[in-house]
Amino acid sequence: MKPLRHILSLNDLEVSELQDVLRIAEEIKADYKRGLRPKRLDGKVLGMIFEKMSLRTRVSFEAGMTHLGGGSMLLEEQHIGLGKRESVKDVSRVLSSMVDCIVFRAKHHETVQEFASYSTVPVVNALTDVSHPCQALADMLTIKEEFGSFDDVKIAWVGDSNNVAASLVEACAMLGAKIVIASPKGYQFTNEQIEQMTAKRQPGFEIEFIEDPRVAVENARVIYTDVWVSMGQESEEQKRLAIFKPYQVNSSLMALACPDAIFLHCLPARRGLEVTDEVIDSKQSRVVEEASNRMHAQKGLLVWLLED
DSSP states (O other), X not given: OOOOOOBSSGGGSOHHHHHHHHHHHHHHHHHHHTTOOOOTTTTOEEEEEESSOOSHHHHHHHHHHXXXXXXXXEEEHHXXXXXXXXXXXXXXXXXXXXXSEEEEEOSOHHHHHHHHHHOSSOEEEOOOSSOOHHHHHHHHHHHHXXXXXXXXXXXXXXXXXXXXXXXXXXXXXXXXXXXEXXXXXXXXXXXXXXXXXXXXXXXXXXXXXXXXXXXXXTTOSEEEEOOSSOTTOGGGHHHHHHHHGGGOBOHHHHTTSOXXXXXXXXXXXXXXXXXXXXXXXXXXXXXXXXXXXXXXXXHHHHHHHHOO
């Protein structure tokens, strides 16, 4: 029996383990494209707790678990009353006695940490206010498929230094990729956050912080952005829209990047704000492939965690 492991951030994996997860994901995707769906997790059950809305995360985990021969169940916040109707401790101990793995999308990272501390099965962070490790797995899988490796690939993140960006930085540090973060003052990572995210940095990893998005995208082969107003930040919307307006990814910004540059977005996108239609619908856009890779990357993670 495998030792208990929780994946609340990518730093919960060793570098070699992250590489193994991506390798398994590539193998599983190759099988899938050939019409093969080996039942590698036959009989396993995945429990999913969602305190926030979800399309890609929910469908990719449910479909992926089904492809692997297992089953899944969705537990929404109003049905559990986590921390209200029943304590986090009790829900974790009871649920983990019945399923083989738990995926948790939470409003607060601390809730997932507390939940994992009582769980007797692996807990996977499906997004919190601090990190989004499963998205970063799909991002790196997409980039590797596009360019063959992370060598000579500069990634430019344009916009808010948020939870998605944090996990992307972790992935880049662990896989030795280059990344530039372009965020306005007041919306940048702190030095403490940077130290935590890059704790497992590998040779080849480079990180730079720039306020000007036009400078950031020069020589970049990947341009990545996300919404300016995330779930839970609705009260800041008008202020954020004004501050981030210069960070819109449009055709003129894409023109400053490498000719073979691709555009990524974790979705959902607010078209006309952080990205224009002409970019997200262009031949350079890989947002659909990136979203599809959520399923394959998460299959890799589930197999790595649960396969006997």
